[in-house]
Amino acid sequence: xxxxTVHTGLAAPIDRAxxxxxxxxxxxxxxSIRRSGFGPNLFDELRYLDVGEPxxxxxxxxxxxxxxxxxxxxxxxTVLLARKNFGCGSSREHAPWALEDFGFRTVIxxxxxxxxxxxxxxxxxxxxxxxxPEVDQLFGAIAASExxxxxxxxxxxxxxxxxxxxxxxxxxxxxxxxLEGLDEIGLSLQSSDAIKAYEAKRAAQHPWVFGxxxx
Amino acid sequence: MAAMTLYDKLWQSHLVESRDDGSALVxxxxxxxxxxxSPQAFEGLRMAGRKPWRLDTNIATPDHNIxxxxxxxxxxxxxxxxxxxxxxVKTLDDNCDHFGIVxxxxxxxxxxxxxxxxxxxxxxxxxxxxxxxxxxTATHGALACLAHGIxxxxxxxxxxxxxxxxxxxxxxxxxxxxxxxFGVTPKDVVLAIIGKIGTAGGTGYAIEFAGEVFEAMxxxxxxxxxxxxIEAGARVGMVGVDQTTIDYVEGRQFVPKGADWESAVSYWxxxxxxxxxxxxxxxxxxxxxxxxxxxxxxxxxxxxxxTGSVPLLAEQNSAEQRAALERALHYMGLQEGSxxxxxxxxxxxxGSCTNSRIEDMRAAAxxxxxxxxxxxxxxxxxxxxxxxxxxQAEAEGLDAIFRAAGMQWREPGCSMCLAMxxxxxxxxxxxxxxxxxxxxxxxxxxGRTHLVSPAMAAAAAIAGHIVDVRSMMEEF
Numbered sequence: 082x083x084x085x086t087v088h089t090g091l092a093a094p095i096d097r098a099x100x101x102x103x104x105x106x107x108x109x110x111x112x113s114i115r116r117s118g119f120g121p122n123l124f125d126e127l128r129y130l131d132v133g134e135p136x137x138x139x140x141x142x143x144x145x146x147x148x149x150x151x152x153x154x155x156x157x158x159t160v161l162l163a164r165k166n167f168g169c170g171s172s173r174e175h176a177p178w179a180l181e182d183f184g185f186r187t188v189i190x191x192x193x194x195x196x197x198x199x200x201x202x203x204x205x206x207x208x209x210x211x212x213x214p215e216v217d218q219l220f221g222a223i224a225a226s227e228x229x230x231x232x233x234x235x236x237x238x239x240x241x242x243x244x245x246x247x248x249x250x251x252x253x254x255x256x257x258x259x260l261e262g263l264d265e266i267g268l269s270l271q272s273s274d275a276i277k278a279y280e281a282k283r284a285a286q287h288p289w290v291f292g293x294x295x296x
Numbered sequence: 297m298a299a300m301t302l303y304d305k306l307w308q309s310h311l312v313e314s315r316d317d318g319s320a321l322v323x324x325x326x327x328x329x330x331x332x333x334s335p336q337a338f339e340g341l342r343m344a345g346r347k348p349w350r351l352d353t354n355i356a357t358p359d360h361n362i363x364x365x366x367x368x369x370x371x372x373x374x375x376x377x378x379x380x381x382x383x384x385v386k387t388l389d390d391n392c393d394h395f396g397i398v399x400x401x402x403x404x405x406x407x408x409x410x411x412x413x414x415x416x417x418x419x420x421x422x423x424x425x426x427x428x429x430x431x432x433t434a435t436h437g438a439l440a441c442l443a444h445g446i447x448x449x450x451x452x453x454x455x456x457x458x459x460x461x462x463x464x465x466x467x468x469x470x471x472x473x474x475x476x477x478f479g480v481t482p483k484d485v486v487l488a489i490i491g492k493i494g495t496a497g498g499t500g501y502a503i504e505f506a507g508e509v510f511e512a513m514x515x516x517x518x519x520x521x522x523x524x525x526i527e528a529g530a531r532v533g534m535v536g537v538d539q540t541t542i543d544y545v546e547g548r549q550f551v552p553k554g555a556d557w558e559s560a561v562s563y564w565x566x567x568x569x570x571x572x573x574x575x576x577x578x579x580x581x582x583x584x585x586x587x588x589x590x591x592x593x594x595x596x597x598x599x600x601x602x603t604g605s606v607p608l609l610a611e612q613n614s615a616e617q618r619a620a621l622e623r624a625l626h627y628m629g630l631q632e633g634s635x636x637x638x639x640x641x642x643x644x645x646x647g648s649c650t651n652s653r654i655e656d657m658r659a660a661a662x663x664x665x666x667x668x669x670x671x672x673x674x675x676x677x678x679x680x681x682x683x684x685x686x687x688q689a690e691a692e693g694l695d696a697i698f699r700a701a702g703m704q705w706r707e708p709g710c711s712m713c714l715a716m717x718x719x720x721x722x723x724x725x726x727x728x729x730x731x732x733x734x735x736x737x738x739x740x741x742x743g744r745t746h747l748v749s750p751a752m753a754a755a756a757a758i759a760g761h762i763v764d765v766r767s768m769m770e771e772f
Contacts, residue, residue, distance in 0.1 A: 170431065174429075252463065
């Protein structure tokens with residue numbers, strides 16, 4: 082997995098609460114069997130004026146000029162500022178894949194939906210939770226200053242933008258894995274003996290759990 | 297020992313390893329796979345040269361992406377017209393064949409929506425941890441399972457290790473006491489709950505549903521409620537074991553027999569919260585006050601009783617709420633303050649992992665019987681949740697009732713709940729839908745979804761607009 086340490090980049094705001102994963106990447110793109118290539122269809126229904134289809138060329142499609150990511154001042158943004166309950170709805174990991182493929186490295190919001198939050202860490206995308214007043218200040222700062230860069234430092238657990246400096250909380254395990262870009266499966270397999278011991282104990286107690294599913 | 301909640305007990309009994317950093321390795325008893333969120337996980341396994349930790353805990357079936365049209369289904373996987381869909385379904389078949397995972401293929405008896413087929417075949421049983429790359433996995437919590445959705449990276453992790461790295465959630469209990477009124481269903485109960493606590497009200501919690509309403513509810517009804525826990529922000533929703541649970545599980549295909557059955561039952565009976573268990577949060581609703589519910593906006597929390605109306609902008613407490621309401625009114629093409637029963641209906645969808653079980657089919661058929669779909673309604677899709685539901689419904693003659701009313705009886709799958717196949721809304725069309733999400737574009741680009749119960753959906757199909765189903769039913 083791609084590690085995340087410190088990132089500085091142009092920030093773009095998406096000013097609405099409850100942005101759901103259907104909005105982040107609409108269902109027709111979930112037919113893909115690949116992990117990459119979702120960036121051109123990030124926020125597809127908001128971003129384009131026509132209906133997108135998988136495996137089609139997006140370069141000539143009519144853009145919605147009102148959508149924030151289509152505004153020239155946010156071209157090349159890598160930090161997404163969002164409102165509460167970002168990523169609610171479906172468990173599709175295609176949502177963080179699309180954000181990452183588009184170029185975002187971090188999303189800052191007052192709260193995230195659980196599954197989306199969890200999925201971000203598997204893909205080197207850092208979700209940062211700040212308080213609502215702090216997020217409000219960042220929205221204000223972006224509006225006031227075109228080209229505003231935000232720095233997110235995972236080791237220091239800090240977000241800096243101009244004069245603003247905020248601290249965020251994150252649990253130690255996720256922080257460690259992301260800083261190091263660790264392979265979580267490899268890490269869990271180091272506990273193989275504990276898993277086998279658990280299975281042996283459980284099979285004695287609840288034998289019906291094992292061996293049942295076969296044809 | 298301290299009093300424990302049901303969630304505490306399930307967590308404790310699956311804990312493989314607790315780590316100093318607060319994370320834990322938790323054992324997974326059942327892993328259900330489908331075509332959409334698994335291909336990249338299998339590819340990850342191959343690239344790392346890994347194989348599944350065990351085979352007898354995994355089960356797969358295609359559901360999200362497949363056609364519900366009989367002629368298309370009869371043409372088999374090679375007959376799937378859309379080439380990306382075809383490749384995805386083929387990829388599931390190939391991966392299951394390659395790794396030796398049991399799969400119920402597209403047209404086999406046993407195939408169905410993951411959260412319909414799992415419980416109905418006895419794949420999921422009380423006391424199990426159940427995961428699936430689908431956020432509606434909490435459905436299985438109706439059987440007192442610790443069940444939740446996971447992302448594709450976690451699908452790969454579970455395949456490779458039979459475990460998840462996770463953190464313990466907080467406990468929330470939602471009590472609904474009293475007796476549900478005539479014509480009020482489990483779907484109405486869960487929509488009322490979401491209306492009360494909001495779409496993020498349960499974030500970070502495992503919800504236990506308790507109280508007289510759930511005690512009196514069938515397992516299929518409990519599944520409908522647990523299914524939508526995620527729409528209240530909670531990954532996990534569940535109900536403790538009682539006799540209804542045991543009776544539901546008994547005799548199903550993968551359930552133990554003989555002495556194992558007896559010992560399983562005595563263990564399962566312990567799967568209830570201790571009387572003095574402490575919950576981090578408690579929510580109480582009066583079941584007798586719940587009316588049939590209808591969502592009017594584009595978030596499941598934007599819900600009102602059928603007797604009510606769309607909210608007024610002036611009643612909103614904050615600029616953010618006003619903005620959300622304005623956006624919803626614009627998207628949904630509705631006026632503030634208009635009556636819920638004035639909402640027109642262009643299409644109707646009866647199906648999804650929320651409401652496609654046999655009781656749902658019966659409830660819709662009871663309303664459709666002897667009536668005809670309104671001329672203004674373009675299409676009514678009735679999509680059974682599994683091959684077994686389809687078979688049972690046909691044995692009861694329900695398909696004939698739907699057809700006689702002018703409704704289409706389809707093949708099992710997720711269908712218009714998420715519109716990955718050809719079952720979708722056109723821009724601006726209103727749909728009375730028994731599914732779980734009314735997000736913008738969810739059922740088709742520009743489509744307008746109104747979440748309702750199966751009986752309410754059938755009633756809307758007949759009336760051509762949202763209507764209080766109680767006015768069309770005889771009270772016994």
